[in-house]
Each structure stands twice: as structure tokens, then as C-alpha cells.
Amino acid sequence: xASKPPTRKPLRKxxxxxxxxxxxxxxxxxxxxxxxxxxxxxxxxxxxxDIVAEETRGRIAQAVKKIGYVRNFNAGALASRKTTTIGIxxxxxxxxxxxxxxxxxxxxxxxxxxxxxxxxxxxxxEVEERLVRDFLAHRAAGLILTGVSHGPEVRRMLTxxxxxxxxxxxxxxxxxxLCVGYSNADAAYAMTRHLVRLGYKKIAFVSPLIGTVMRxxxxxxxxxxxxxxxxxxxxxxxxxxxxxxxxxDFQSGANALVxxxxxxxxxxxxxxxxxxxxxxxxxxxxxxxWAVPDKVxxxxxxxxxxxxxxxxxxxxxxxxxxxxxxxAAELLLERIGxxxxxxxVVDMGFDVIQRDST
Amino acid sequence: xASKPPTRKPLRKxxxxxxxxxxxxxxxxxxxxxxxxxxxxxxxxxxxxDIVAEETRGRIAQAVKKIGYVRNFNAGALASRKTTTIGIxxxxxxxxxxxxxxxxxxxxxxxxxxxxxxxxxxxxxEVEERLVRDFLAHRAAGLILTGVSHGPEVRRMLTxxxxxxxxxxxxxxxxxxLCVGYSNADAAYAMTRHLVRLGYKKIAFVSPLIGTVMRxxxxxxxxxxxxxxxxxxxxxxxxxxxxxxxxxDFQSGANALVxxxxxxxxxxxxxxxxxxxxxxxxxxxxxxxWAVPDKVxxxxxxxxxxxxxxxxxxxxxxxxxxxxxxxAAELLLERIGxxxxxxxVVDMGFDVIQRDST
DNA sequence: TTGTATGCGTTATCAG
DNA sequence: CTGATAACGCATACAA
Numbered sequence: 001x002a003s004k005p006p007t008r009k010p011l012r013k014x015x016x017x018x019x020x021x022x023x024x025x026x027x028x029x030x031x032x033x034x035x036x037x038x039x040x041x042x043x044x045x046x047x048x049x050d051i052v053a054e055e056t057r058g059r060i061a062q063a064v065k066k067i068g069y070v071r072n073f074n075a076g077a078l079a080s081r082k083t084t085t086i087g088i089x090x091x092x093x094x095x096x097x098x099x100x101x102x103x104x105x106x107x108x109x110x111x112x113x114x115x116x117x118x119x120x121x122x123x124x125x126e127v128e129e130r131l132v133r134d135f136l137a138h139r140a141a142g143l144i145l146t147g148v149s150h151g152p153e154v155r156r157m158l159t160x161x162x163x164x165x166x167x168x169x170x171x172x173x174x175x176x177x178l179c180v181g182y183s184n185a186d187a188a189y190a191m192t193r194h195l196v197r198l199g200y201k202k203i204a205f206v207s208p209l210i211g212t213v214m215r216x217x218x219x220x221x222x223x224x225x226x227x228x229x230x231x232x233x234x235x236x237x238x239x240x241x242x243x244x245x246x247x248x249d250f251q252s253g254a255n256a257l258v259x260x261x262x263x264x265x266x267x268x269x270x271x272x273x274x275x276x277x278x279x280x281x282x283x284x285x286x287x288x289x290w291a292v293p294d295k296v297x298x299x300x301x302x303x304x305x306x307x308x309x310x311x312x313x314x315x316x317x318x319x320x321x322x323x324x325x326x327x328a329a330e331l332l333l334e335r336i337g338x339x340x341x342x343x344x345v346v347d348m349g350f351d352v353i354q355r356d357s358t
Numbered sequence: 359x360a361s362k363p364p365t366r367k368p369l370r371k372x373x374x375x376x377x378x379x380x381x382x383x384x385x386x387x388x389x390x391x392x393x394x395x396x397x398x399x400x401x402x403x404x405x406x407x408d409i410v411a412e413e414t415r416g417r418i419a420q421a422v423k424k425i426g427y428v429r430n431f432n433a434g435a436l437a438s439r440k441t442t443t444i445g446i447x448x449x450x451x452x453x454x455x456x457x458x459x460x461x462x463x464x465x466x467x468x469x470x471x472x473x474x475x476x477x478x479x480x481x482x483x484e485v486e487e488r489l490v491r492d493f494l495a496h497r498a499a500g501l502i503l504t505g506v507s508h509g510p511e512v513r514r515m516l517t518x519x520x521x522x523x524x525x526x527x528x529x530x531x532x533x534x535x536l537c538v539g540y541s542n543a544d545a546a547y548a549m550t551r552h553l554v555r556l557g558y559k560k561i562a563f564v565s566p567l568i569g570t571v572m573r574x575x576x577x578x579x580x581x582x583x584x585x586x587x588x589x590x591x592x593x594x595x596x597x598x599x600x601x602x603x604x605x606x607d608f609q610s611g612a613n614a615l616v617x618x619x620x621x622x623x624x625x626x627x628x629x630x631x632x633x634x635x636x637x638x639x640x641x642x643x644x645x646x647x648w649a650v651p652d653k654v655x656x657x658x659x660x661x662x663x664x665x666x667x668x669x670x671x672x673x674x675x676x677x678x679x680x681x682x683x684x685x686a687a688e689l690l691l692e693r694i695g696x697x698x699x700x701x702x703v704v705d706m707g708f709d710v711i712q713r714d715s716t
Numbered sequence: 717t718t719g720t721a722t723g724c725g726t727t728a729t730c731a732g
Numbered sequence: 733c734t735g736a737t738a739a740c741g742c743a744t745a746c747a748a
């Protein structure tokens with residue numbers, strides 16, 4: 001009995017999915033058959049049309065449309081070990097500040113045909129770690145993280161898997177990979193110095209608290225510390241009764257105002273760590289007929305749209321939210337493209353905006 | 359020469375990735391080897407721990423940790439033809455309304471270990487179609503779309519690929535698959551009837567416009583039509599000079615107020631199609647010393663946080679944003695789970711909230 | 717410019 | 733409860 005050449009096609013025993021089941025999506029092969037080419041040519045026509053003859057491309061396009069073929073990124077990712085998926089993690093999307101960064105980031109990445117996996121950490125490092133793990137399971141081409149403080153496991157995973165990563169909204173001396181933001185401490189410092197220059201003496205500070213279990217975070221802490229340093233550098237002592245905190249919303253801003261003025265009527269200015277709280281306080285002043293800035297000056301942080309609408313317009317710190325997102329995208333794209341000479345830490349700066357509330 | 363049994367492992371010619379290249383992520387096989395089991399057992403231990411012996415599971419967990427193994431969803435998706443990825447498309451994330459729906463949706467889906475692909479359409483059907491195609495390429499397990507008006511190709515793709523889909527923020531008589539929302543027309547109708555009941559006669563309406571090229575959308579149109587119908591049903595004629603429109607932001611709300619009152623000083627109430635514009639108008643009234651609601655009453659739409667903070671508090675329509683997102687998630691989960699008896703259209707209702715601005 | 721052979725890392729299926 | 737085998741649908745490497 002003559003030995004046969006090794007069987008090349010081990011006759012598919014068609015075990016899977018050949019019965020009823022859900023309608024199976026079309027494959028490259030079917031498009032190829034209809035267009036009279038090989039699957040790899042279809043693959044090429046879809047990913048890089050230029051390298052396929054125009055006439056061939058036309059037949060393929062027709063077949064694709066007729067069959068209603070939709071690419072399978074999962075199969076592609078497996079074969080190429082590449083994805084066009086980016087993971088971004090923010091503490092919340094209910095804060096327009098984060099939404100604005102996501103927006104800036106999204107626009108730029110979208111132009112380059114990347115898709116965005118959105119993760120919301122609710123200010124929890126534990127949740128963040130789970131999200132990072134999930135995104136890595138998707139083999140995300142890159143990751144964007146909020147802030148510069150992350151769990152050790154997050155850092156380990158990202159480093160060991162060598163995933164391009166950008167941390168935003170802060171400046172880190174030891175970024176996981178890349179970092180784009182501004183110094184929250186310097187920004188708050190600048191505002192307090194500004195208030196001192198305007199002649200205010202008793203300057204209170206209100207820290208916004210967030211999360212389901214109310215707490216602050218690295219950015220908020222940095223702002224408070226910047227404020228304290230400014231007071232010291234201005235020769236003013238630190239008076240703990242001039243510090244308050246509250247949930248990051250309008251009502252808590254109003255409450256903080258009332259609480260502070262209640263126990264320290266000599267307060268001349270209040271610096272809120274967030275525009276929303278400052279706006280809440282401003283409206284409370286209006287209700288009570290307290291003159292701003294004559295009875296008490298009010299400053300915010302963030303320069304949200306509110307700031308120019310409230311009466312009087314709010315003095316605040318403008319942070320580069322949209323620009324941060326955009327820059328993060330640009331850096332990430334460079335990094336994914338293999339450029340190793342991108343700057344590790346990018347300082348986007350900030351501006352103190354003097355308006356009528358101080 | 360004795361015939362050998364058929365070679366099972368056709369000696370991998372190790373063509374790919376065996377040289378330098380980036381650090382290759384660990385595979386199931388390596389974990390399996392270290393734990394002394396087969397890869398499929400590791401796979402099972404990771405996906406469904408209960409069906410693996412506790413002792414085995416322990417060894418596997420150890421190996422996973424030591425190696426730093428991270429699952430590969432792409433390979434898993436290919437093999438199982440399933441993903442835990444959901445695509446959600448909203449017109450923008452800068453509007454807290456959409457952010458709130460996403461939030462409600464995200465929380466519920468997150469609990470069930472789904473990941474979210476975020477798409478922003480910028481109110482464009484063309485962009486929406488591209489996003490749907492991308493999400494289908496990811497083989498998303500389900501899709502969430504804003505509104506009930508979509509391009510024909512979107513409907514075709516989703517139907518032919520039989521992807522569980524929920525349209526939210528509207529009620530459709532012919533949903534692509536499922537639909538959860540409320541009637542914008544009825545909601546606006548209810549508000550205008552309410553204003554009429556309060557005794558207002560000349561009631562203006564302001565339509566918010568959105569997108570990079572300013573335009574309205576099905577939801578905004580429905581609100582305006584609801585308002586018109588309410589006027590007709592109240593025996594009032596339609597006076598086109600009582601209609602205005604403007605970009606959806608504070609300033610445009612203020613502008614619309616000024617414009618309307620300028621040309622029609624007899625206006626008694628203005629119904630804004632969005633709270634943000636209404637709040638802008640309210641603040642403008644304050645600046646100008648116009649009494650609200652005595653000189654002019656103001657109503658909004660959406661019941662955003664602002665509504666209770668502005669002075670006077672804003673009469674508005676409360677829409678079930680968070681609940682819509684949550685319900686959409688629940689429906690989608692049922693649908694993905696194979697439940698075919700879920701309701702196709704879910705009406706979440708709305709509430710007219712009477713406050714001090716009317 | 718197009719095609720052939722092969723592997724990507726996992727899971728469904730069936731057998732034990 | 734665990735394992736052997738065969739897909740899953742596509743893209744890389746190389747050849748033509």
C-alpha cells in the first residue's frame with residue numbers, strides 16, 4: 001500500500017457551529033470567494049487599500065457590501081498581536097472636568113481610528129486595578145489614567161507588559177510611562193498669593209470631597225498644601241479653623257460658606273478647591289444679601305463655564321482640561337508608533353483668572 | 359522502516375515572534391505547565407472557579423500570580439464567539455444629561471463584568487454609523503444608542519447581525535430591538551399645559567441647538583411639537599415670533615431671553631428646552647433686575663442640579679436619566695442572556711416639577 | 717500585486 | 733473533575 005503524502009487538510013469534523021445557532025457573521029473567506037481572490041487579499045484591501053490593485057479593490061468592495069461583511073477585530077488582534085483599543089480611566093464622568101479631558105482625548109484618538117474603552121474608578125484604587133487588568137485583557141494598545149497616584153500592582157502590570165501609558169492631571173516625578181498635567185500645588189499657591197496681593201488677610205480654604213465614601217485625593221491635597229505654603233510664604237500663620245471641607249456640589253459649597261462665616265466672621269476671602277462649590281457659595285451670598293467681594297471674597301478652581309455666568313463672575317484658576325486630553329492623545333500616539341524620544345513629563349501650566357468675586 | 363504514527367505536532371517552524379521583539383505576554387499554557395495541569399483547566403479555573411477542584415484552583419492561582427498572567431479576551435472571543443464588551447454611543451459627553459445615563463448604565467453593566475466601548479457621535483448619523491461598524495467589528499455583545507432616529511445602514515447591520523440593542527431617550531414605535539425612554543412630546547406638552555393652568559398666556563419656547571454645525575434633533579423637535587400641541591389644545595394660536603433657538607449653553611439662554619423680551623415685551627413666560635439655557639436666562643434676569651416670575655416666568659427641561667440652586671429655583675421637567683441607563687442595562691443583560699420575552703419598549707415617564715420661577 | 721502555509725491564544729466538544 | 737483535539741477568523745512571513 002503506497003504511503004500517501006501527509007494529509008494537509010485533516011477533514012474538518014465540523015463539530016462547532018454548523019448546526020442551527022445564531023446567524024454566523026460573514027468571514028473574509030466568503031468575501032474572497034465572491035470576489036475571486038484569496039482571503040489575504042481581501043484583508044489587505046480592507047486595512048491598506050493602496051497596496052491592492054484598483055480593479056481588485058473594486059470587486060472586493062462590492063462583495064463586502066453585498067455580503068454585509070464586518071471585520072472581526074478579535075481575530076485580527078490575535079493574529080497581529082495589535083489592537084486599536086485604548087483604555088481610559090477617570091474617577092467619574094459626572095464631573096465635567098473629567099468629561100472635558102475625555103473629550104479632548106477622544107477627538108484626537110478618534111481621528112486616528114482608535115476605539116475607547118471607558119473605565120470609571122469612583123476614586124478607588126481597587127477598582128482602578130480591576131479596570132487596568134480588564135483593559136490589558138483586551139490587549140489595549142495604550143492606557144490613560146487619572147492622577148499620578150496608583151496602586152503598586154497597576155504599576156507592575158503596566159511596566160511588565162510594556163503598555164504605553166499616560167497619566168494626566170498632575171505632574172509625577174516617577175511616571176509609570178508618560179505624564180501630562182500641571183502642578184495643583186503651584187496652581188493653588190498662585191491663587192492664594194494672588195489673593196494676598198489683593199489685600200485679603202483671613203483667607204479660608206475649602207476642600208472638595210468625593211466618592212461614595214467621602215474623601216480627598218492627591219490633586220485636592222496638593223491644592224490645600226499649595227495654599228498653606230502660600231500663606232506661610234506670605235508671613236501668615238496657619239489657622240486650622242480657616243479650613244473646611246464638603247461634598248463636591250453646589251449645596252455643600254453654600255454650607256461651607258455659612259459654616260465658616262458662622263464661626264469666623266472675620267474671614268475676608270474663601271478659596272474653594274472647586275468652582276462648583278464656589279458657585280454654590282456665591283449663590284448663597286446672593287440669597288443672604290452678602291456682598292461679594294466686599295463682605296467676603298470668593299475664589300474657585302477649575303474655570304468651569306459657570307464661572308463666567310454667576311454673579312459676580314468668579315475669580316478662579318483655569319486648568320488646561322481639553323488641552324491635557326489632546327496632548328495625552330498625541331503623546332500616546334507617538335509612543336504607540338514606537339517613538340521613544342517623547343517627553344516623559346509634560347507641564348501644561350494653568351492661569352489665575354481675576355474676575356469680580358475677589 | 360516502520361511507519362510512524364501520524365505526527366501530531368507538525369514541528370512548529372517558529373517563524374513568528376521568536377526573535378527579539380516586545381515582551382510577549384504569558385499564555386495559559388505557561389501557567390498550566392507551572393501548575394501541573396492542562397491549559398483548559400486553567401481556563402476553567404479563571405472563568406468558572408467552581409467547577410475546578412479547590413486544591414487545583416489554588417495551584418493555578420499561585421502560578422497565575424507568579425507569572426503575572428493576564429487573560430487574552432481577544433483569543434477568548436475568537437474561540438467562544440462571545441465578548442463582554444458593550445458599545446454605547448452618545449452625542450456628546452459634555453452634557454451632564456448624557457453623562458448621567460452613561461453613569462447609570464455603566465454601574466449596572468460593570469457589576470456584571472462587562473466593559474464599555476464609548477462612542478461620541480457629535481449628533482451625526484454618519485459618525486454614528488462608523489461607530490456602530492467599529493463596535494460590531496469588536497463583536498460587542500450589545501449596543502446602546504441615543505435617540506430613536508438612526509441611519510438605515512445602522513438598522514440593517516444591527517438587525518442582520520442580531521446584536522442586542524437598546525435605544526434610549528425616546529419612545530419608538532419601531533425600535534431596532536429594544537427601547538427605553540419617555541415621550542419628549544408628552545413631557546413638553548405637560549409643562550406647557552401646566553404653565554397655562556398657572557395663568558400664563560404669551561408663552562415663548564426656546565429650542566437648544568447642538569453639534570458643531572448647530573442643529574436640533576428628534577428629541578428637541580418632539581419637545582417643540584409637544585409645546586405647540588399644548589398651545590393648540592389650550593385654544594391659543596401659534597405665534598411664530600414666540601419661538602427662538604440658540605446654542606445649548608448659559609450665554610445663549612441669556613441671549614434668547616433678551617432677544618425675545620426685546621421684540622415681544624408682552625411675553626409672560628418662556629419655556630426653555632433645556633435647563634442650562636433656562637439657568638442662563640435666570641441669571642440674566644438677576645443682572646437686569648427683572649423679577650421672576652412676575653415680569654417673566656421661566657421654565658426649563660431636564661431638572662439638572664442647577665435647577666434647585668439658581669435663584670429663584672427653576673420649574674422644570676424631570677427626566678429619568680440615571681434610571682434610563684440602569685433600565686437599559688437590565689434589559690440588555692436579559693436580552694444577552696437569551697430572554698426573548700423582555701418588553702420591546704419601556705416608558706420611564708417624567709415629572710413636571712413646579713418651583714419658584716413660574 | 718497576489719497567493720500559500722502557518723500560527724495567534726483561547727475555548728467548545730467529547731471522552732474519560 | 734480533568735484532558736485531548738480541533739476549531740475560531742485573521743495576518744505575518746515568505747514565495748511567486
